[in-house]
Amino acid sequence: MKKWWKLAMCGLLTSSLFAVGCTDLNMNDDSDGPHKVRVVTSFYPMYEFAKQIGGDLVDVTVLVPSGMEPHDWEPKPKDVAKVQEADVFVYNGAGFESWVDNVLGTVTSPSLKVVEASNGIQLLENKDENHDGHEDAVAFGQPSQMMDPHVWLDPKLAQQEVRTIANALEKKDPAHAEVYKKNAADYIAQLADLDQAFTDEFTGAPNKEFVTSHTAFGYMAKSYGLTQVPIAGLSPEQEPSAGDMRDIVNLVKAHNVKTIFFETLASPKVAETVAREVGAKTGVLNPLEGLTEDEKAQGLDYIGVQKQNLTALKQALSEA
Numbered sequence: 001m002k003k004w005w006k007l008a009m010c011g012l013l014t015s016s017l018f019a020v021g022c023t024d025l026n027m028n029d030d031s032d033g034p035h036k037v038r039v040v041t042s043f044y045p046m047y048e049f050a051k052q053i054g055g056d057l058v059d060v061t062v063l064v065p066s067g068m069e070p071h072d073w074e075p076k077p078k079d080v081a082k083v084q085e086a087d088v089f090v091y092n093g094a095g096f097e098s099w100v101d102n103v104l105g106t107v108t109s110p111s112l113k114v115v116e117a118s119n120g121i122q123l124l125e126n127k128d129e130n131h132d133g134h135e136d137a138v139a140f141g142q143p144s145q146m147m148d149p150h151v152w153l154d155p156k157l158a159q160q161e162v163r164t165i166a167n168a169l170e171k172k173d174p175a176h177a178e179v180y181k182k183n184a185a186d187y188i189a190q191l192a193d194l195d196q197a198f199t200d201e202f203t204g205a206p207n208k209e210f211v212t213s214h215t216a217f218g219y220m221a222k223s224y225g226l227t228q229v230p231i232a233g234l235s236p237e238q239e240p241s242a243g244d245m246r247d248i249v250n251l252v253k254a255h256n257v258k259t260i261f262f263e264t265l266a267s268p269k270v271a272e273t274v275a276r277e278v279g280a281k282t283g284v285l286n287p288l289e290g291l292t293e294d295e296k297a298q299g300l301d302y303i304g305v306q307k308q309n310l311t312a313l314k315q316a317l318s319e320a
Contacts, residue, residue: 037173040082042091042100043070044290045152046117046165048302050090052187053166057176066296069265070289075099083107088172090165093118096149115168117161123147124218153287154219155195155306159188194306198224201310207317209255211248213262213271216287226313231260231270240270252278259316261285264292283312 036059041047047062054060063079064070083089084107091097093116104114126146151157166184170177202208202224210217215230231240231248240248252260252274260280262271268282275282286305295305 037088037169038086039088039090039169040086041089042097043073045158045161045288045302046090046092049117049158049162049165049187050088050169053162053169053180053184055179055183057173057179058169064290066290067265067292068290070096075103079103080106083112084109086112088113088115088168090115090117090168092116092149092152092161094121094123094147094149094151113168113172115165117164118149118151118157119164121151121157121160123149123151124222126215148215148218150216150287151219153217153306154223155191155198156223157219158302159191159195162188162191190303194303194310195223197307198310201314202226202317205317209257210285210313210316211252211257211260211274212285213260213266213268214287216263216289217285226317229257231274245270245274248274249277252280257316258319259283259312261312261316263287263289264295265290283316285309285312 037054037057039050039054039058039060041050041060041062043064044062044066047060050058051060061082063075063082064073080103083103086109089104089112091100091114093100124147126148152161162184166180169180173180198220205225208225209227209229210221211229211231213231215228217228217230220226221228229248229251231244251257257278258280260271260275260278260282262268262282262284264284264286271282274280286309288302288305291300291305298304300308
């Protein structure tokens with residue numbers, strides 16, 4: 001970590017320690033009423049899950065700004081100060097937020113509740129793609145030791161992350177545990193409906209393969225019997241080699257794939273290159289790593305975007 005970053009944080013963290021020590025979960029800083037639990041989240045899905053669970057009892061903020069690709073984001077001293085002053089910090093984990101260990105290593109608040117939402121979920125290893133449909137969470141040229149962190153894109157695993165976050169809030173604010181339980185149960189029911197919609201659509205579907213700009217959809221593919229063929233790796237900015245591109249083009253041609261998916265927060269350049277090469281079109285498959293301003297203006301949220309993903313996949317697989 002850069003020295004300037006560490007030095008810049010010192011003053012902020014020192015001053016925030018005094019503020020943190022003077023508050024609890026019963027009163028606001030000005031003692032005018034009940035204190036909302038201050039929840040800081042790493043990026044959009046964690047924000048949405050915590051907000052749905054906490055409702056009016058929590059004040060939820062997100063570190064990665066709207067429209068920012070979280071793979072590229074790094075915290076500034078003000079972001080570390082937000083974590084220092086929080087009651088609860090929620091992150092996905094599984095290696096997605098590479099900066100978390102450094103941030104938590106500087107935070108000294110003894111009352112901070114840290115929640116790794118993916119804890120307990122069996123992660124998919126990033127193995128070598130064999131192009132025969134047997135490995136659906138991997139990318140060309142990716143190192144084999146990496147694990148896929150994109151668990152939130154599987155509605156089944158999203159339910160598990162919601163339970164983990166809810167459990168942490170119940171422990172942090174036991175006076176309102178039943179409210180958190182109910183809110184979590186209501187949201188999990190919506191996620192279960194989403195899961196059923198995916199299951200109904202793809203169970204027994206004759207076409208199974210879809211091509212994406214990066215390997216974000218392995219858990220979703222595994223859950224619904226699909227095969228993800230990613231062009232890039234776990235990061236959307238990872239460029240495939242010339243050999244990888246050749247393999248992708250050959251596979252797309254062999255399987256008569258008509259749509260190459262890219263995502264909203266990353267460049268579509270590679271997907272467009274493959275599409276031009278094979279005479280396919282491009283489409284959007286959203287990894288929900290953050291909402292764009294346009295998506296926010298439309299009132300979209302996690303479930304709304306997932307429904308759009310379902311529609312896009314349904315259309316693409318029907319064309320293959």
